Amino acid sequence: MFSKEKQELKRVPMMPVRDMVIFPQMMTPFIVGREASVRALEEALAGDKRIFLATQHDASVDDPKPEEIYTVGTLANIVQSVKLPDGNIKVLVEGAERAKVVQITTDEGCFRANLRLVPSKIEGTPQTEQLISRVSNLFEQYVKLSQSLNYDTMIAAVRVDDPGKLSDTIAANLTLPVEDKQELLETFDPVARLNRVAEILEVEIDKLNVDRNINSRVKRQMERAQKEYYLNEKLKAIQKELGRGEKNEIDELKKKIDTAGMSKDVKEKAVQELKRLEMMPPMSAESTVSRNYLDWLLAVPWKKKSKEIRDIDVAERTLEEDHHGLDKIKERILEYLAVRQLVKNPRGSILCFVGPPGVGKTSLAMSIGRATGRKFVRVSLGGVRDEAEIRGHRRTYIGALPGQIIQMMKKAGTVNPVFVLDEVDKMSMDFRGDPSAALMEVLDPELNCAFTDHYLDVEYDLSKVMFICTANVLHTIPQPLQDRMEILRLAGYTEMEKLQIAKRFLVKKQREAAGLTEENLTFIDDGITHLIRHYTHEAGVRNLEREIGSICRKLARKVVKEGRDFKIEITPANINDFLGVIRFREIWAEKHNEVGLATGLAWTEVGGQVLGTEAQLMEGKGRLTLTGKLGDVMQESAQAAMSYVRSRTSQFGLPKDFYRHLDIHVHVPEGAIPKDGPSAGITIGTAIVSALTRIPVRCDVAMTGEITLRGKVLPIGGVKEKLLAAHRMGLRTVVLPKDNEKDLAEIPPEVQSTLALKFVETMDEVLQFALERPLEPAVVSPVPEVAAKYEGEIEKDQGLTN
Ligand SMILES: Nc1ncnc2c1ncn2[C@@H]1O[C@H](COP(=O)(O)OP(=O)(O)OP(=O)(O)O)[C@@H](O)[C@H]1O
Ligand SMILES: [Mg+2]
Numbered sequence: 001m002f003s004k005e006k007q008e009l010k011r012v013p014m015m016p017v018r019d020m021v022i023f024p025q026m027m028t029p030f031i032v033g034r035e036a037s038v039r040a041l042e043e044a045l046a047g048d049k050r051i052f053l054a055t056q057h058d059a060s061v062d063d064p065k066p067e068e069i070y071t072v073g074t075l076a077n078i079v080q081s082v083k084l085p086d087g088n089i090k091v092l093v094e095g096a097e098r099a100k101v102v103q104i105t106t107d108e109g110c111f112r113a114n115l116r117l118v119p120s121k122i123e124g125t126p127q128t129e130q131l132i133s134r135v136s137n138l139f140e141q142y143v144k145l146s147q148s149l150n151y152d153t154m155i156a157a158v159r160v161d162d163p164g165k166l167s168d169t170i171a172a173n174l175t176l177p178v179e180d181k182q183e184l185l186e187t188f189d190p191v192a193r194l195n196r197v198a199e200i201l202e203v204e205i206d207k208l209n210v211d212r213n214i215n216s217r218v219k220r221q222m223e224r225a226q227k228e229y230y231l232n233e234k235l236k237a238i239q240k241e242l243g244r245g246e247k248n249e250i251d252e253l254k255k256k257i258d259t260a261g262m263s264k265d266v267k268e269k270a271v272q273e274l275k276r277l278e279m280m281p282p283m284s285a286e287s288t289v290s291r292n293y294l295d296w297l298l299a300v301p302w303k304k305k306s307k308e309i310r311d312i313d314v315a316e317r318t319l320e321e322d323h324h325g326l327d328k329i330k331e332r333i334l335e336y337l338a339v340r341q342l343v344k345n346p347r348g349s350i351l352c353f354v355g356p357p358g359v360g361k362t363s364l365a366m367s368i369g370r371a372t373g374r375k376f377v378r379v380s381l382g383g384v385r386d387e388a389e390i391r392g393h394r395r396t397y398i399g400a401l402p403g404q405i406i407q408m409m410k411k412a413g414t415v416n417p418v419f420v421l422d423e424v425d426k427m428s429m430d431f432r433g434d435p436s437a438a439l440m441e442v443l444d445p446e447l448n449c450a451f452t453d454h455y456l457d458v459e460y461d462l463s464k465v466m467f468i469c470t471a472n473v474l475h476t477i478p479q480p481l482q483d484r485m486e487i488l489r490l491a492g493y494t495e496m497e498k499l500q501i502a503k504r505f506l507v508k509k510q511r512e513a514a515g516l517t518e519e520n521l522t523f524i525d526d527g528i529t530h531l532i533r534h535y536t537h538e539a540g541v542r543n544l545e546r547e548i549g550s551i552c553r554k555l556a557r558k559v560v561k562e563g564r565d566f567k568i569e570i571t572p573a574n575i576n577d578f579l580g581v582i583r584f585r586e587i588w589a590e591k592h593n594e595v596g597l598a599t600g601l602a603w604t605e606v607g608g609q610v611l612g613t614e615a616q617l618m619e620g621k622g623r624l625t626l627t628g629k630l631g632d633v634m635q636e637s638a639q640a641a642m643s644y645v646r647s648r649t650s651q652f653g654l655p656k657d658f659y660r661h662l663d664i665h666v667h668v669p670e671g672a673i674p675k676d677g678p679s680a681g682i683t684i685g686t687a688i689v690s691a692l693t694r695i696p697v698r699c700d701v702a703m704t705g706e707i708t709l710r711g712k713v714l715p716i717g718g719v720k721e722k723l724l725a726a727h728r729m730g731l732r733t734v735v736l737p738k739d740n741e742k743d744l745a746e747i748p749p750e751v752q753s754t755l756a757l758k759f760v761e762t763m764d765e766v767l768q769f770a771l772e773r774p775l776e777p778a779v780v781s782p783v784p785e786v787a788a789k790y791e792g793e794i795e796k797d798q799g800l801t802n
Pocket of ligand 2: 361362363422470
């Protein structure tokens with residue numbers, strides 16, 4: 001409990017202090033300079049060394065009046081005093097007791113005070129003990145947070161169990177405004193004071209916590225900013241050292257923009273971008289994006305042009321030099337070049353070469369580039385399914401680039417190259433947009449003067465480019481695209497033509513590529529023909545060229561081993577020394593006539609093809625099964641063929657309901673190649689009839705034609721490709737629809753002379769040529785055991801379905 005005992009002191013020397021409050025228990029050093037203070041100090045030193053210290057209200061007042069000093073202060077013992085050279089005195093005092101002023105006197109040039117001491121001892125209670133431990137904890141936290149106090153001394157200092165002493169020690173060490181400290185000094189009840197200290201500590205701890213968070217955040221930011229600044233400055237210094245000042249770079253870009261020959265709009269855009277670039281910190285991510293963009297704008301050609309060769313005779317000579325044969329195609333190309341010279345923007349003026357692989361589509365396009373003095377670039381559209389591949393991605397995408405068209409224009413470096421779009425037929429379409437729509441904009445002469453790439457984002461003029469497309473087949477090219485093209489078909493070569501091509505071009509090319517000369521290596525004609533017949537199986541000459549190349553490489557090794565004089569002549573006899581055993585022995589004509597096996601001619605992506613078509617009968621319920629990767633149209637034409645057969649039972653000597661107890665399986669081998677189209681109709685019909693009548697089909701007769709339900713034969717496409725294939729495979733007779741007779745004009749004479757062509761109008765005629773012997777109306781059921789079974793039975797007609 002608070003002691004009521006009162007103790008009074010008279011005329012104690014008193015000193016006003018500024019800017020601080022002295023607490024009991026507190027050791028405080030300070031400087032004394034004011035005259036009155038020095039006098040009071042001297043008096044105290046002369047006496048019992050006790051002095052009363054009280055804080056003045058306003059620190060800036062030099063000569064405070066008694067009423068300008070707080071009336072509660074601390075009676076202190078002077079521990080030490082040192083006179084300084086400048087006349088001031090440095091003292092160290094230790095607060096002893098709280099005291100309240102009763103009266104102040106100011107005689108003899110200093111303050112003296114009559115004081116009443118404030119007693120501090122109280123009896124401890126459990127509550128005060130709790131309070132003490134709480135405050136001690138709080139203070140410990142406070143010391144940890146505030147960096148100005150020494151942890152160990154402070155913790156030692158507060159290890160007291162007297163609430164008055166504890167509160168005074170803590171109060172003395174807190175960083176608080178003078179008014180707050182004075183208020184604590186004037187709170188006489190120790191428990192109340194300790195409570196107040198606890199409150200203050202809580203607030204201060206909160207403040208320090210906030211401070212600390214802010215500080216560490218600020219510090220982190222400062223560190224990062226400083227680091228970046230430092231690195232940037234360093235980089236600049238390095239660049240300067242290397243002579244690549246930023247300023248130069250911007251100037252250089254500006255100069256390039258001025259001389260690039262851009263249109264007004266494009267130039268405006270470029271200048272605008274340059275301005276933005278200038279404002280950006282040089283190493284930032286966005287400045288890289290901006291620079292890349294400017295680099296692209298400057299890299300695509302805007303006005304640079306190759307000087308075109310306009311002499312048609314030169315063009316003719318060049319085409320002739322590069323390719324053997326292909327006379328019709330060359331003629332069309334020359335006409336096309338002539339028209340392009342006369343008319344500025346001829347409609348539908350995109351050439352499109354269609355044909356099997358290796359027939360020279362790409363190399364013809366290259367040759368056109370050479371013939372007209374233009375640069376040559378090529379992009380393959382095979383598998384392109386995303387519009388962005390053609391037209392690019394917007395610049396907002398990370399890592400965006402222009403599309404293929406602009407990339408290739410950059411590669412060409414001129415505004416008028418020959419631009420080959422390879423494999424337009426292999427383009428597909430999905431949710432990412434339709435690339436053929438973008439391609440249309442490229443190819444349409446009315447649109448392509450303002451082609452927009454998403455990345456460049458400015459109009460680009462493609463109208464001076466000569467576009468040439470290549471494709472293996474036409475039907476997968478979207479019609480609107482086809483409409484803009486002038487289609488030139490390359491069907492493939494005859495054996496004679498291949499021989500000539502090999503002699504004139506391929507051997508020379510491959511020999512040179514392998515570093516050999518004519519002295520080292522020659523091919524006799526028979527050798528090449530042997531190669532064509534037994535090592536390749538194609539419409540074009542790509543594999544032929546590869547085989548010749550592989551012979552050349554093997555010889556190169558020999559030449560290196562045996563010396564430059566090594567010489568060899570390639571003949572049919574020594575080819576297998578280089579290429580191993582022959583690969584294609586099976587020539588169609590060497591086969592046997594068989595029941596249910598007819599020879600068809602198909603037109604696929606790799607050119608004309610000879611395909612055997614098999615029909616097989618089985619005991620069953622009238623199903624028609626078709627296998628061999630056949631398309632819908634082909635399936636339907638098989639059904640038409642079946643219906644035709646059923647309508648002619650009497651002619652073929654079959655019971656009317658023969659089909660009810662039979663399953664028919666039709667298979668077209670070489671299952672990997674997808675086949676479609678109606679042209680296999682008569683072949684399937686022939687195979688089925690042969691299987692039913694058990695009359696073998698002639699294996700040297702090939703056929704192609706669409707069949708109707710009534711047995712009429714309709715015309716088909718790809719006659720040239722198919723006849724070339726028949727010729728290649730050594731077949732003797734080909735049955736064709738009468739309406740295809742007009743196509744004869746484009747068939748090479750050597751093919752016509754080796755093949756007997758039979759033009760027919762009905763299925764009956766087909767069978768006449770194809771079956772080994774004429775039909776005999778008297779023949780009975782083809783499968784006697786089956787016939788016996790169903791004799792007399794009345795079964796529900798299931799019809800023929802597949
Ligand atoms: N008539 C020809 N005269 C000379 N060389 C030819 C002839 N036809 C093709 N070639 C040569 O055959 C090779 C293959 O031709 P190219 O690459 O042009 O075929 P392609 O028709 O483009 O085939 P793909 O459809 O596979 O692209 C080339 O080296 C080419 O020079
Ligand atoms: Mg090609």
